[in-house]
Amino acid sequence: MSGHEATPDVAAFLRALGKRVRVLRIWHDMTQEQVAETAGISRSFISVIEQGTHGVDVVRLVRLAAVFGLSLVELLDGTGADVALRPEQDEGLPS
Numbered sequence: 001m002s003g004h005e006a007t008p009d010v011a012a013f014l015r016a017l018g019k020r021v022r023v024l025r026i027w028h029d030m031t032q033e034q035v036a037e038t039a040g041i042s043r044s045f046i047s048v049i050e051q052g053t054h055g056v057d058v059v060r061l062v063r064l065a066a067v068f069g070l071s072l073v074e075l076l077d078g079t080g081a082d083v084a085l086r087p088e089q090d091e092g093l094p095s
Contacts, residue, residue, distance in 0.1 A: 010055075011052075014052040014053065014054070014055065014056075015052035016052070016078070017049070017052060017056070017075075017076070018049055018050045018051055018052030018053075019050075019052065020075070020078055021046075021049050021050055021064060021075075022050040024068045024070075024075075025046075025050075025068075028067075028068060030067075032046040032047060032050075035064070035067055038067045039060070039063040039064050039066070039067045040063055041060055041063060041064070045060070049064070058072075061075060061076070
């Protein structure tokens with residue numbers, strides 16, 4: 001494993017975080033562009049976060065949490081992402 005690959009536990013966490021961010025974005029009826037602009041993050045990095053393939057620094061996580069009206073802890077542990085999606089919104093979400 002190279003220094004840039006995540007361990008299995010970290011990889012699973014990043015995938016879960018990515019799905020959580022996507023669910024929250026959809027729940028708030030926002031595009032990636034809108035989240036990016038509000039959080040001061042590039043749209044392409046929002047996409048990377050949602051894919052769950054790369055780590056995210058704390059500053060960006062705090063900004064994302066604020067966009068969705070959550071604390072950092074709520075964003076990270078999922079307690080703030082307990083939202084129900086309509087079936088059409090759930091299409092394409094990573095499992």
